[in-house]
Amino acid sequence: LVGVGGSGRSSLVRLAASIWGYGCHSIEITRTYDVSAFHDDLKRFMFEAGCEAKPLVFLFSDTQIVKESFLEDINNLLN
Helix, strand or coil, X not given: CCCCCXXXXXXXXXXXXXXXXXXXXXXXXXXXXXXXXXXXXHHHHHHHHHCCCCCEEEXXXXXXXCCHHHHHHHHHHHC
16 A cells, blocks of 8 residues: 555555454564574465465564565565
């Protein structure tokens, strides 16, 4: 979704996921969050979505882009 900050994009995604019965996962940025922690979060998400066959939404906001490689990893997953 595209829109200005504070317009409720993440709330709308969470509402839509809830309506459709999907789980909503998001990363939690901390001071020590790095690429390996991001990869661990992606592995956990992919395991739940693939191996456990749970319907999930991965919510990733522009404020959560700590390193440019995060976008590259997500792009590689989508391609």
